[in-house]
Amino acid sequence: MARLSETLAVRLDVPTAEESWARWELLLFLLTAVLAATITLKYAAIQYLEYVYALQIALLCIRFPLSRFQMTWHRPMLRLLGFWVIFLVATMSLAVASLRFEFYFPTNLEPLRFPVLITLSRLIEIALNLTAMFYFVHVFRKSPEKARFAARLYFWVGVASAVYSIISYPLDVLGIASWGAYANLHRFRGFYNEGGPYGLYALSALLVGYALYKLEWESARWAKVGMALMFVAFLGAQSKAAIFALMLLILITALTGGTVVQRVGLVSAAGVFLFGLAALTPLRYEVSIYLAGSQVFERVSHQRATDPNFVYGRVAGAFIVPRMIAAHPWSGIGLGNYGTLRNAPEYRGAAVWAQTADDPGLGIVSYAADLGLPLLTYTFFCLLMPFFLLRRLKAPAYLINLALLQPLVHLFGGQFNLTYPWVVSALALGIAFRIRPFVKAEDIQTTYLIAPATSDWEGLNV
Numbered sequence: 001m002a003r004l005s006e007t008l009a010v011r012l013d014v015p016t017a018e019e020s021w022a023r024w025e026l027l028l029f030l031l032t033a034v035l036a037a038t039i040t041l042k043y044a045a046i047q048y049l050e051y052v053y054a055l056q057i058a059l060l061c062i063r064f065p066l067s068r069f070q071m072t073w074h075r076p077m078l079r080l081l082g083f084w085v086i087f088l089v090a091t092m093s094l095a096v097a098s099l100r101f102e103f104y105f106p107t108n109l110e111p112l113r114f115p116v117l118i119t120l121s122r123l124i125e126i127a128l129n130l131t132a133m134f135y136f137v138h139v140f141r142k143s144p145e146k147a148r149f150a151a152r153l154y155f156w157v158g159v160a161s162a163v164y165s166i167i168s169y170p171l172d173v174l175g176i177a178s179w180g181a182y183a184n185l186h187r188f189r190g191f192y193n194e195g196g197p198y199g200l201y202a203l204s205a206l207l208v209g210y211a212l213y214k215l216e217w218e219s220a221r222w223a224k225v226g227m228a229l230m231f232v233a234f235l236g237a238q239s240k241a242a243i244f245a246l247m248l249l250i251l252i253t254a255l256t257g258g259t260v261v262q263r264v265g266l267v268s269a270a271g272v273f274l275f276g277l278a279a280l281t282p283l284r285y286e287v288s289i290y291l292a293g294s295q296v297f298e299r300v301s302h303q304r305a306t307d308p309n310f311v312y313g314r315v316a317g318a319f320i321v322p323r324m325i326a327a328h329p330w331s332g333i334g335l336g337n338y339g340t341l342r343n344a345p346e347y348r349g350a351a352v353w354a355q356t357a358d359d360p361g362l363g364i365v366s367y368a369a370d371l372g373l374p375l376l377t378y379t380f381f382c383l384l385m386p387f388f389l390l391r392r393l394k395a396p397a398y399l400i401n402l403a404l405l406q407p408l409v410h411l412f413g414g415q416f417n418l419t420y421p422w423v424v425s426a427l428a429l430g431i432a433f434r435i436r437p438f439v440k441a442e443d444i445q446t447t448y449l450i451a452p453a454t455s456d457w458e459g460l461n462v
Helices: 002-012 017-036 048-066 075-100 117-142 144-173 195-215 220-236 240-256 260-280 283-295 297-303 313-327 364-371 373-392 397-411 420-435
Strands: 070-074 444-448
Touching: 017 048, 017 144, 017 420, 048 117, 070 075, 070 117, 075 117, 075 373, 117 144, 117 420, 144 195, 144 220, 144 420, 195 220, 195 240, 195 397, 195 420, 240 397, 297 313, 313 364, 364 373, 364 397, 373 397, 373 420, 397 420
Parallel strands: none
Antiparallel strands: 070 444
């Protein structure tokens, strides 16, 4: 039967199952690289990339029985999966427990923003990203060619977003169009909606580009040109979160590797860079405005009730979130429940009532209110596990920095359901496991629930 199918495939020029799956993987890498750079593309509040990941899961479910239920277990990743499953269960349990609160629903609240439902939707998004990350690690560990292809796609799509912003800058200055640059400061935003999140994405593309350069997976000349363009976009985004993330990344790199002279040099360079930004840009003023605004939030919110930049977002969050943490430090308010609890008098005080749902955008501080301090600590331990694994493997610094990106993105404001940090973590782990494999053979095992396949699916591990 297998020979007959192969003969028909040759005669009719129909791709075999192996070829079809290989083509789908290349398309998956392309969609991931493009849609990770364009998170504003959504349908029904769900990113297009999440639909792609859901399709990938469906295809894997179809492929699993066709491969005679063959599964390869990579023990380090299996342990990491176990930790994340605990996170998912614990977070959902706390969300159900949050139903004891009295909620204050804004007008025209979307169904997916109701308590428990919003937690469930966000956990599904996280589960989709987790599935994609584990699959990518599996593929990249087996095939350096596919890892190189995916990394180059990710980097050059990022460079395309940088070029888009650079071209848009003079148009925005002249008042012609606000495309990849916007507002009175002419901030770069690439294919994002604002400069803050785009700066963190630009940092991720910079790190991937540097890894390509060190691995010699891209010509040195073009890698340097691409990184130079990305660095211009990184600075043009004027992202406070991205700048602090870079400084912390440099500090961690300096403290965990290299000679004493190299460590002192890196820390000094980071200090000079941060001082220069504070002196030459409005960075210091923009940081202080949140603190000053939160101190007078209750009174001024009535005077500026129609100003969404004050009534919603970080200024309001800087006032409300600390009160939530103080009230529920152990169990939190439930993931995503900020929008339906922020109008409660014990948190809002005398401030104006918020008419629509809101997210504070305060990074780790926001999640401290959502999850409670114990679960938040556990979550960051999970996020740091790739860093610990790569340190144990004695992986190169440029891969360890890739593994550090995800916790830094979430630390400085990125939500857990963002797609690109999981992709970068997959690149770090997959490449590191390939060039620094674990010595123990039993770390990788293949299991057949049925006899080994004899069709053209043979040898394709799920």
